[in-house]
Amino acid sequence: MATSAVARETVFALRRQIAKIEGTLPERLEAPAGSSFDADVSPQTLTFPRDLTPPRNLTIVRRGLAVASQDAFLRTGAQRLDAALSGGLPKAALSEFHGAATRDAGAVAGFVLSLVSLILSQGPRLPVLWIGTSEIFREAGFPYARGLHAFFGIEPEQLLFSEAPRLLDALWVAEEAARMTALAAVILEIRGNPQRLDLTATRRLHARAQSAGRPLFLLRQAGEPEPTAAPVRLILSAAPAAARETIAGPLAGSIGRPAFTVTIGKSRTALPGQFTLEWNPDERLFEERRGEQGRAQEWAKNPVPVVSASRRREDPAAASGAVLAFPAVGSPAAGDQPSRQERPAHRRPRRTG
Amino acid sequence: MISHRDRNAQRIAALDERAEALNLKRGMGIADARAMHPSIDIVEADPEADRRLLEGLADWCDRYTPLVALDGTDGLYLDVTGCTHLFGGERSMLDDILSRFFHQGFDVRAGLAATPGAAWAAARFSGDRIVADGEEEALLAPLPLAALRIDAEVRASLESVGLRTAGAVMAAPRAPLARRFGTSLLLRLDQALGRLDEAVSPRLPVAPLSVERRLAEPIMLTEDIERLTGMLAATLKRDLERRGEGARRLALLLFRVDGGVSRIAVGTSRPLREPLLIQKLFHERLAALEQDIDAGYGFDLVRLSVLTAAAFDMQQADLAGETSDDGADIALFADRIRARLGEGAVLKPVAVESHLPERAVATIPFAEAPQRTSPPKQPGKAKDVPTTVFQPERPIRLFRSPEPIEVPATEMPEGPPLNFRWRRALYRVARAEGPERIAPEWWREAAGQHDAPTRDYFRIEDADGRRYWLYRQGLYGASQVPPRWFMHGIFA
Numbered sequence: 001m002a003t004s005a006v007a008r009e010t011v012f013a014l015r016r017q018i019a020k021i022e023g024t025l026p027e028r029l030e031a032p033a034g035s036s037f038d039a040d041v042s043p044q045t046l047t048f049p050r051d052l053t054p055p056r057n058l059t060i061v062r063r064g065l066a067v068a069s070q071d072a073f074l075r076t077g078a079q080r081l082d083a084a085l086s087g088g089l090p091k092a093a094l095s096e097f098h099g100a101a102t103r104d105a106g107a108v109a110g111f112v113l114s115l116v117s118l119i120l121s122q123g124p125r126l127p128v129l130w131i132g133t134s135e136i137f138r139e140a141g142f143p144y145a146r147g148l149h150a151f152f153g154i155e156p157e158q159l160l161f162s163e164a165p166r167l168l169d170a171l172w173v174a175e176e177a178a179r180m181t182a183l184a185a186v187i188l189e190i191r192g193n194p195q196r197l198d199l200t201a202t203r204r205l206h207a208r209a210q211s212a213g214r215p216l217f218l219l220r221q222a223g224e225p226e227p228t229a230a231p232v233r234l235i236l237s238a239a240p241a242a243a244r245e246t247i248a249g250p251l252a253g254s255i256g257r258p259a260f261t262v263t264i265g266k267s268r269t270a271l272p273g274q275f276t277l278e279w280n281p282d283e284r285l286f287e288e289r290r291g292e293q294g295r296a297q298e299w300a301k302n303p304v305p306v307v308s309a310s311r312r313r314e315d316p317a318a319a320s321g322a323v324l325a326f327p328a329v330g331s332p333a334a335g336d337q338p339s340r341q342e343r344p345a346h347r348r349p350r351r352t353g
Numbered sequence: 354m355i356s357h358r359d360r361n362a363q364r365i366a367a368l369d370e371r372a373e374a375l376n377l378k379r380g381m382g383i384a385d386a387r388a389m390h391p392s393i394d395i396v397e398a399d400p401e402a403d404r405r406l407l408e409g410l411a412d413w414c415d416r417y418t419p420l421v422a423l424d425g426t427d428g429l430y431l432d433v434t435g436c437t438h439l440f441g442g443e444r445s446m447l448d449d450i451l452s453r454f455f456h457q458g459f460d461v462r463a464g465l466a467a468t469p470g471a472a473w474a475a476a477r478f479s480g481d482r483i484v485a486d487g488e489e490e491a492l493l494a495p496l497p498l499a500a501l502r503i504d505a506e507v508r509a510s511l512e513s514v515g516l517r518t519a520g521a522v523m524a525a526p527r528a529p530l531a532r533r534f535g536t537s538l539l540l541r542l543d544q545a546l547g548r549l550d551e552a553v554s555p556r557l558p559v560a561p562l563s564v565e566r567r568l569a570e571p572i573m574l575t576e577d578i579e580r581l582t583g584m585l586a587a588t589l590k591r592d593l594e595r596r597g598e599g600a601r602r603l604a605l606l607l608f609r610v611d612g613g614v615s616r617i618a619v620g621t622s623r624p625l626r627e628p629l630l631i632q633k634l635f636h637e638r639l640a641a642l643e644q645d646i647d648a649g650y651g652f653d654l655v656r657l658s659v660l661t662a663a664a665f666d667m668q669q670a671d672l673a674g675e676t677s678d679d680g681a682d683i684a685l686f687a688d689r690i691r692a693r694l695g696e697g698a699v700l701k702p703v704a705v706e707s708h709l710p711e712r713a714v715a716t717i718p719f720a721e722a723p724q725r726t727s728p729p730k731q732p733g734k735a736k737d738v739p740t741t742v743f744q745p746e747r748p749i750r751l752f753r754s755p756e757p758i759e760v761p762a763t764e765m766p767e768g769p770p771l772n773f774r775w776r777r778a779l780y781r782v783a784r785a786e787g788p789e790r791i792a793p794e795w796w797r798e799a800a801g802q803h804d805a806p807t808r809d810y811f812r813i814e815d816a817d818g819r820r821y822w823l824y825r826q827g828l829y830g831a832s833q834v835p836p837r838w839f840m841h842g843i844f845a
Binding site: 105113137159162163 | 680682683686687690693699702704719747748749750786812814817820821844845
């Protein structure tokens with residue numbers, strides 16, 4: 001923490017130098033007063049070195065996103081992440097999402113689709129366009145409408161896909177799509193670090209998204225962070241899912257809700273952070289992963305049974321034996337499996353008599 | 354000189370004037386011709402190339418009339434009914450056609466008559482003649498029997514009885530002719546004389562609406578073509594409005610000075626008539642085809658045709674004169690992308706009732722997707738409907754074709770793998786859920802086809818927390834072939 005605090009001081013000192021040269025003050029020298037999301041980012045963490053502390057009577061000029069209202073941000077719902085991003089992800093902007101390898105495509109796409117789901121739940125039900133190169137759709141799989149509907153509540157008729165054979169075509173489609181207001185969000189997915197997608201290209205995309213007021217999510221699978229015009233870059237990877245919750249507690253060996261590890265690569269506040277978020281497909285909101293302690297705290301806070309008591313009859317009898325995840329790895333083959341000869345019986349021609 | 358193989362002998366198929374001057378004739382054996390003149394140059398016939406050339410010429414002749422038909426391997430029919438006045442009468446049209454062909458390097462014979470048969474005869478036997486209505490008999494009478502477009506056998510038998518000209522056949526009594534030489538002779542005769550209608554089937558469907566502009570000075574620049582397209586579209590708009598229609602498919606025909614024709618088609622997902630939007634669509638198409646369109650010495654005729662039209666739904670504008678229709682925006686956006694990147698560039702998923710995951714969602718091109726008729730669902734409404742059916746877990750990404758993976762070991766035969774190798778990397782399975790058995794859809798299989806093996810799907814989480822969807826195809830012990838494992842999808 002000490003090194004990062006020093007680093008931050010250096011950043012602020014540099015920003016101040018830039019402001020001096022440009023004749024303006026940097027957009028953000030301290031947390032704005034009255035901000036409601038400074039749960040974790042207390043003003044103390046933003047103190048300046050003594051010789052650089054701005055005088056009290058200085059007029060602070062804020063430009064760009066700093067003057068945007070809180071409506072301009074998409075709140076993820078995870079308090080600490082929103083605070084670290086100072087309000088959430090900008091809605092009218094290009095945002096970058098990185099995955100370390102192509103095999104992380106599921107996590108990156110899942111996180112972005114969660115954000116799309118949040119956008120759709122707030123605004124009108126406009127279509128979502130997903131642009132990808134043929135390469136990424138071949139390497140990481142084509143988006144599957146059934147799964148998108150089940151996890152994120154995006155109807156198939158709200159989805160549009162555009163598959164471009166070359167990156168240049170994909171960028172062209174993205175630029176055309178980014179200026180449209182008839183789309184709720186545009187997802188552009190590419191692989192690696194192509195030359196074409198440099199600072200200029202991202203700036204073009206960002207400018208169009210800004211003027212249209214719609215988010216453009218740039219998914220970069222297996223890409224290294226490089227200079228970008230996007231105000232926010234998040235690095236995503238999959239996190240082990242929690243077990244499924246049942247009445248009798250977590251079900252051992254089961255795979256619960258999707259979970260992501262989010263690392264902030266670039267943001268306005270330049271605050272580092274790593275968060276583990278869990279997407280709740282039923283409520284369609286993010287929850288920050290809490291440990292066992294957190295769950296116990298919640299239990300103490302809200303000690304209502306998960307299931308309401310049955311009204312007419314008595315409680316059901318307790319299940320005999322221990323509850324197990326039915327296909328858990330390592331559980332021995334139970335006797336209730338049909339024998340090998342029995343199983344394909346339905347596939348054989350039926351005999352008469 | 355061009356040779357072709359006919360009944361096991363190389364024969365002369367076509368020859369030029371200099372070869373004709375050497376007393377060589379069509380149908381003569383190549384061996385004989387070589388014996389007479391050892392220095393002749395012989396090229397093998399290429400009927401395919403001839404055909405392509407003829408089709409190119411037919412395309413070019415589109416500038417005179419939309420009704421152009423191929424006639425065998427060496428002729429073209431042009432139905433110029435109602436088109437001649439555009440070129441200043443029949444004579445000047447014919448002269449225009451002949452001079453343009455001449456300048457392109459073709460030796461062309463043309464005839465113009467009221468019936469296809471008479472025009473055919475005039476072109477081939479009397480040369481550049483315009484036959485007035487009713488003069489067909491006078492034209493045909495002195496011509497040989499070949500002018501009647503009849504089979505060689507019929508012609509030979511007619512000649513054997515001394516009927517050597519068309520006039521002689523016309524003078525002969527009809528009933529014995531029909532009895533002896535078949536009805537085809539009289540059919541051809543009647544068609545040539547206009548007693549029976551003969552339909553010329555055009556090569557291309559005739560566009561319901563076309564507008565064109567002839568240019569004194571050929572244009573070459575793409576920007577000029579686009580601007581001209583906009584002007585033509587503005588003319589087209591009036592016609593479309595009169596008919597209450599909008600264009601669903603449009604074609605732009607560019608006639609090059611030297612005879613090449615470029616045909617550029619665009620499709621729209623909604624009926625369209627706005628000139629600016631039509632111009633935009635062609636802008637994308639032209640940008641995509643920039644390499645393929647060779648302007649050469651320029652285009653001197655540009656035509657914009659509506660290939661398919663559909664009823665146009667009028668929309669009331671608000672007081673500012675704007676109609677706000679998000680769907681129209683998206684339709685136009687999709688059209689532009691389609692115009693540049695091809696038909697499958699914008700896809701729309703459609704849920705299909707099927708158990709097989711790859712079949713449960715069909716992605717179809719945007720233009721073919723059914724337009725949404727019901728208003729969009731309100732957010733939150735969907736939750737009110739109790740879902741009683743258990744929704745199986747489905748991945749968010751699905752591989753187009755399942756990728757085979759290596760599974761060295763499973764703890765129990767029917768259980769999930771302990772680890773697997775996918776794309777040369779080894780993954781250790783931390784947790785697994787399943788199996789979910791999906792049997793093949795026997796009702797879709799053709800009779801007699803061996804049924805596909807069942808699949809047992811597992812949700813897998815690897816040691817790093819990534820979630821996958823694997824399946825085992827087939828069962829252990831069900832057949833001699835051991836089951837194979839596949840990676841089919843990725844979860845969030």
